[in-house]
Amino acid sequence: RRGLPLSSPAMGGPGSCAGPGEADGQEELAYINEVILQECEGALRCCWTAAKGRVLLASRSFRRGSLVLEQPPLLSGPALPSEGKAAEALQRLCKQRPQELPLEPHWYWLGLASLTEDQRGGPHELPGLPPPVPRDKQRRLLMLHGGRPGDTRSGRLGTQALVDELGLSKLEPLALERLVRAWTLNCFEHSELTRTCATYFVSSFLSHSCQPTAVWVLGDSGNFLLRARCDIAPGEEVTISYLSEDALLEAAPTRQHELRRSKHFWCACPRCLPGAPDLSRGFRCPAAACSDGVICCGVP
Numbered sequence: 001r002r003g004l005p006l007s008s009p010a011m012g013g014p015g016s017c018a019g020p021g022e023a024d025g026q027e028e029l030a031y032i033n034e035v036i037l038q039e040c041e042g043a044l045r046c047c048w049t050a051a052k053g054r055v056l057l058a059s060r061s062f063r064r065g066s067l068v069l070e071q072p073p074l075l076s077g078p079a080l081p082s083e084g085k086a087a088e089a090l091q092r093l094c095k096q097r098p099q100e101l102p103l104e105p106h107w108y109w110l111g112l113a114s115l116t117e118d119q120r121g122g123p124h125e126l127p128g129l130p131p132p133v134p135r136d137k138q139r140r141l142l143m144l145h146g147g148r149p150g151d152t153r154s155g156r157l158g159t160q161a162l163v164d165e166l167g168l169s170k171l172e173p174l175a176l177e178r179l180v181r182a183w184t185l186n187c188f189e190h191s192e193l194t195r196t197c198a199t200y201f202v203s204s205f206l207s208h209s210c211q212p213t214a215v216w217v218l219g220d221s222g223n224f225l226l227r228a229r230c231d232i233a234p235g236e237e238v239t240i241s242y243l244s245e246d247a248l249l250e251a252a253p254t255r256q257h258e259l260r261r262s263k264h265f266w267c268a269c270p271r272c273l274p275g276a277p278d279l280s281r282g283f284r285c286p287a288a289a290c291s292d293g294v295i296c297c298g299v300p
Contacts, residue, residue, distance in 0.1 A: 028143055029054070035140075036202055040069045044238060046205055051268075053145070054205050056238045062228040068214055068238060071224045073198035074140055075133060077110040077183065084128030086112075089165050100158030103184065108162060110187070110197060111180035114138055115171065122169035129166065142178055144204045146185035188224070200224045208263070209239035210248055210255055210271040216240055239269075249280050252299040274299055
């Protein structure tokens with residue numbers, strides 16, 4: 001099943017622009033690469049670049065169509081139930097305080113579904129919250145773009161009100177903000193039957209390109225399957241498209257504005273560089289002596 005990364009209209013998409021400090025960054029890279037080695041057979045290598053942040057490079061060559069990696073979900077987020085005291089309180093508060101809780105309620109529900117045991121269990125906690133997750137899974141989620149303290153946007157009054165309303169006395173509002181933002185920036189549609197979402201750890205470090213080297217699908221089991229879209233050499237960056245196949249055929253300014261609107265970055269891939277020929281469309285040269293010439297416009 002082919003799909004696209006999901007994101008809140010107010011947020012961005014899977015990616016890795018903002019990064020931690022140098023020491024923390026090296027520690028995180030070592031951890032990520034150890035996960036890739038243990039769980040993905042070392043197919044890729046994560047490294048840091050000044051222009052794009054964390055990216056994934058091929059550790060070996062891949063032929064077009066070959067499987068690059070397969071990875072189960074890090075976390076599968078449950079759909080927001082229509083009943084239950086916790087779900088009803090969340091939806092009621094989002095309606096009462098739209099300026100302070102601007103996202104759809106299901107994004108906050110995903111954040112609440114990512115709490116650990118020690119962040120739960122207050123004496124006045126409302127029943128009906130999702131079960132807690134292991135600490136290591138939350139740690140991985142917070143490593144993704146948007147999960148670090150410096151990446152959060154201020155919604156402190158809203159999240160404080162939500163924490164109080166749900167009786168989560170052990171939970172810091174900032175922790176919930178980080179979890180919600182990590183979901184909004186790294187979420188993939190997991191099921192077409194119900195609105196369930198998932199995050200994938202290694203896959204979230206794949207950067208966008210309008211000329212991607214890989215394509216992904218979700219298997220029947222919900223695993224993330226990444227295949228080479230073209231031959232990939234060792235050391236070459238592995239990229240996917242954050243746009244649909246149809247959108248990739250649009251002109252560069254249209255693609256760039258859509259990515260800016262939905263993912264909050266300006267694409268600077270080879271197809272979007274100023275002056276680059278737009279090879280996705282053109283006019284055949286009418287001159288009789290030019291039987292196979294095509295005239296393409298350049299990117300403005």
